[in-house]
Amino acid sequence: LIIQAPDLxxxxxxxxxxxxxxxxxxxxxxxxxxxxxxxxKTVSRVLNREPxxxxxxxxxxxxxxSRLRYRPNASARSLAGSRSYLIGLLIDNPSLGxxxxxxxxxxxxxxxxxxxxxxxxxxxxxPDTAARLRAMLVDLHLDGVILTPPACDDLEVLSVxxxxxxxxxxxxxxxxxxxxxxxxxxDAAAAHELTGLLxxxxxxxxxxxLGDPAHGAAAARCAGFKAAMAEAGVEVRPDxxxxxxxxxxxxxxxxEALLAGPDxxxxxxxxxxxxxxxxxxxxxxxxxxxxxxxxxxxxxxxxAARAVWPRLTTVRQPIVEMAQEAAGLLIAGxxxxxRGRPVERLLAFRIEARESTAxxxxx
Amino acid sequence: LIIQAPDLxxxxxxxxxxxxxxxxxxxxxxxxxxxxxxxxKTVSRVLNREPxxxxxxxxxxxxxxSRLRYRPNASARSLAGSRSYLIGLLIDNPSLGxxxxxxxxxxxxxxxxxxxxxxxxxxxxxPDTAARLRAMLVDLHLDGVILTPPACDDLEVLSVxxxxxxxxxxxxxxxxxxxxxxxxxxDAAAAHELTGLLxxxxxxxxxxxLGDPAHGAAAARCAGFKAAMAEAGVEVRPDxxxxxxxxxxxxxxxxEALLAGPDxxxxxxxxxxxxxxxxxxxxxxxxxxxxxxxxxxxxxxxxAARAVWPRLTTVRQPIVEMAQEAAGLLIAGxxxxxRGRPVERLLAFRIEARESTAxxxxx
DNA sequence: CTGAAAGCGCTTACAG
DNA sequence: CTGAAAGCGCTTACAG
Numbered sequence: 001l002i003i004q005a006p007d008l009x010x011x012x013x014x015x016x017x018x019x020x021x022x023x024x025x026x027x028x029x030x031x032x033x034x035x036x037x038x039x040x041k042t043v044s045r046v047l048n049r050e051p052x053x054x055x056x057x058x059x060x061x062x063x064x065x066s067r068l069r070y071r072p073n074a075s076a077r078s079l080a081g082s083r084s085y086l087i088g089l090l091i092d093n094p095s096l097g098x099x100x101x102x103x104x105x106x107x108x109x110x111x112x113x114x115x116x117x118x119x120x121x122x123x124x125x126x127p128d129t130a131a132r133l134r135a136m137l138v139d140l141h142l143d144g145v146i147l148t149p150p151a152c153d154d155l156e157v158l159s160v161x162x163x164x165x166x167x168x169x170x171x172x173x174x175x176x177x178x179x180x181x182x183x184x185x186x187d188a189a190a191a192h193e194l195t196g197l198l199x200x201x202x203x204x205x206x207x208x209x210l211g212d213p214a215h216g217a218a219a220a221r222c223a224g225f226k227a228a229m230a231e232a233g234v235e236v237r238p239d240x241x242x243x244x245x246x247x248x249x250x251x252x253x254x255x256e257a258l259l260a261g262p263d264x265x266x267x268x269x270x271x272x273x274x275x276x277x278x279x280x281x282x283x284x285x286x287x288x289x290x291x292x293x294x295x296x297x298x299x300x301x302x303x304a305a306r307a308v309w310p311r312l313t314t315v316r317q318p319i320v321e322m323a324q325e326a327a328g329l330l331i332a333g334x335x336x337x338x339r340g341r342p343v344e345r346l347l348a349f350r351i352e353a354r355e356s357t358a359x360x361x362x363x
Numbered sequence: 364l365i366i367q368a369p370d371l372x373x374x375x376x377x378x379x380x381x382x383x384x385x386x387x388x389x390x391x392x393x394x395x396x397x398x399x400x401x402x403x404k405t406v407s408r409v410l411n412r413e414p415x416x417x418x419x420x421x422x423x424x425x426x427x428x429s430r431l432r433y434r435p436n437a438s439a440r441s442l443a444g445s446r447s448y449l450i451g452l453l454i455d456n457p458s459l460g461x462x463x464x465x466x467x468x469x470x471x472x473x474x475x476x477x478x479x480x481x482x483x484x485x486x487x488x489x490p491d492t493a494a495r496l497r498a499m500l501v502d503l504h505l506d507g508v509i510l511t512p513p514a515c516d517d518l519e520v521l522s523v524x525x526x527x528x529x530x531x532x533x534x535x536x537x538x539x540x541x542x543x544x545x546x547x548x549x550d551a552a553a554a555h556e557l558t559g560l561l562x563x564x565x566x567x568x569x570x571x572x573l574g575d576p577a578h579g580a581a582a583a584r585c586a587g588f589k590a591a592m593a594e595a596g597v598e599v600r601p602d603x604x605x606x607x608x609x610x611x612x613x614x615x616x617x618x619e620a621l622l623a624g625p626d627x628x629x630x631x632x633x634x635x636x637x638x639x640x641x642x643x644x645x646x647x648x649x650x651x652x653x654x655x656x657x658x659x660x661x662x663x664x665x666x667a668a669r670a671v672w673p674r675l676t677t678v679r680q681p682i683v684e685m686a687q688e689a690a691g692l693l694i695a696g697x698x699x700x701x702r703g704r705p706v707e708r709l710l711a712f713r714i715e716a717r718e719s720t721a722x723x724x725x726x
Numbered sequence: 727c728t729g730a731a732a733g734c735g736c737t738t739a740c741a742g
Numbered sequence: 743c744t745g746a747a748a749g750c751g752c753t754t755a756c757a758g
Binding site: 072075084097107117121284 | 483497501502
């Protein structure tokens with residue numbers, strides 16, 4: 001129940017002076033019940049959209065609640081009932097922009113539904129991660145937890161949540177796909193499609209920079225790349241595959257290896273934008289023009305991808321939408337489908353073809 | 364009280380089987396009191412580090428609590444007492460990375476002190492902002508609110524918080540400096556120093572791109588620029604001052620105006636990195652080399668500032684530290700100094716001199 | 727369709 | 743130094 005604050009005229013600085021029977025502090029369920037001439041149980045029913053309230057009664061209660069600016073106390077609700085109206089977002093990601101976008105989507109959906117979002121840091125792999133997570137679950141009685149990469153692929157984290165019986169949704173998980181509800185995009189398909197774009201431009205010798213193996217997406221993107229190359233009948237030289245870790249710096253290093261000397265690929269597909277930007281920087285430093293001498297593409301469509309020149313060809317992830325969907329599933333409690341299996345929502349991506357890719361140079 | 368989960372050996376998946384008297388659900392204060400042979404009041408005292416508990420008693424309680432994996436229920440504490448152990452972060456900022464960094468700092472400090480961070484969107488200037496904010500304060504009983512720019516400069520937001528008696532700290536406020544506790548850096552001094560760097564390189568004709576007037580920092584940065592120019596006895600042509608709004612696109616537009624035609628400045632100081640990146644992109648598109656033909660510098664040191672080539676000369680803000688400090692003030696309740704005035708914490712910045720600035724071209 | 731009672735797990739006075 | 747009682751503001755069974 002989203003109760004709009006009424007416009008009583010004097011709605012500026014001072015607390016309402018004209019409001020009927022303004023007690024100390026905010027109105028409680030007792031104030032509303034008294035003013036509406038019903039029991040607190042009836043007010044509770046209206047609050048929670050329960051059935052079995054006469055239409056007139058319901059309207060009267062809503063009206064009084066609105067006039068008294070009544071807001072149910074979240075702590076009391078949580079203590080008495082089984083819901084806390086709190087969703088947790090577990091954050092453990094080096095890419096700040098990615099997390100911020102996720103959070104934006106989650107906050108928006110929470111607000112729509114009268115929920116609040118608690119942001120919690122989590123350090124995947126740290127010795128006390130499990131203990132801290134358990135503690136937080138007890139502290140807050142969360143109605144649901146949103147797991148972001150790479151925490152969503154941490155087996156210990158999954159175990160703790162399952163053991164605690166905490167409802168959770170994973171965003172873009174990389175392994176154990178069917179283990180719990182998740183929201184994701186098809187990384188392999190996107191990488192496949194983007195590789196197709198490079199092939200269509202005429203590239204045959206393409207380097208690939210892999211992301212952090214801890215993120216499942218890293219492997220999926222590489223698989224999509226390899227599949228597209230194989231389908232096109234183009235061989236991938238083993239030394240064209242370079243390990244990175246999704247960081248700008250690792251892109252710089254991988255590109256140095258790929259672009260050193262005359263025997264170099266005509267295009268580089270980096271597993272994410274940060275590494276792609278590192279590759280572009282390296283190319284420039286080596287005196288190579290992008291895309292004149294070498295094409296570069298990335299994955300994620302970060303703000304920086306549009307900020308550099310040439311602008312980066314990349315894949316737009318539905319980040320905000322994924323988080324919204326995850327929060328929505330948690331709030332609705334629909335983490336299981338009709339056949340008792342964990343829900344999996346697949347959201348659409350979009351290839352952003354920009355200026356960092358062009359046909360290969362004529363030899 | 365941060366109670367470490369005990370290492371009972373079987374700390375993997377299954378809930379403790381060897382733990383003494385494991386009731387349904389997590390242990391409560393009654394379980395701890397019973398097991399320690401004291402009243403719940405004594406447990407409460409230990410929990411809250413209150414005095415008047417014998418040392419032996421305190422140790423016994425801590426030990427039992429730890430063994431039972433006891434965590435005080437936040438809802439019950441909040442309902443019974445005056446604290447919620449919840450800090451709110453009000454988010455209304457187009458720069459995702461900035462917010463994410465702030466949040467990182469706030470989360471870290473909250474975790475240290477046994478608090479949790481609730482992230483809430485706020486739309487400065489929207490018609491229902493005040494009502495939503497009030498509603499949220501009643502919902503959550505926050506122990507404190509962290510206000511980020513530009514929300515920290517919204518007079519309506521300030522009024523609502525003051526009227527509700529909610530403790531709050533502003534981060535990098537731009538106006539009404541003494542109105543409430545705040546944490547900030549000296550934007551004017553930083554802009555002054557960075558302008559000095561350009562002057563020292565030999566630049567005399569410098570363009571400046573202003574940020575969003577809604578952010579107070581925009582004006583402070585421009586003031587620092589002007590002051591440095593005036594002190595050096597260098598005049599600033601009025602048409603060298605261009606209005607932007609902190610967005611990449613506005614940097615593109617402003618730079619187009621500044622760099623069109625041969626009568627152009629030898630350097631551009633953008634009010635933030637995003638606009639600086641837009642300016643670099645425009646320069647490149649116009650066939651101008653950075654820093655060969657024109658130097659560009661920004662403000663903020665965003666990740667993208669290090670990602671572009673040439674890397675951006677800019678100012679490193681102590682963003683994480685500001686948020687940590689803000690959360691710390693709120694948790695300690697020290698928003699007022701000895702003389703009854705709002706606390707103001709000034710944190711140090713750092714000039715990052717990189718490759719986007721160089722001496723002006725010889726004519 | 728409506729309500730009286732009990733209780734969620736703590737803290738706040740207050741008494742000893 | 744320690745504890746018994748009351749109460750925070752709701753929801754959960756249960757009764758009518």
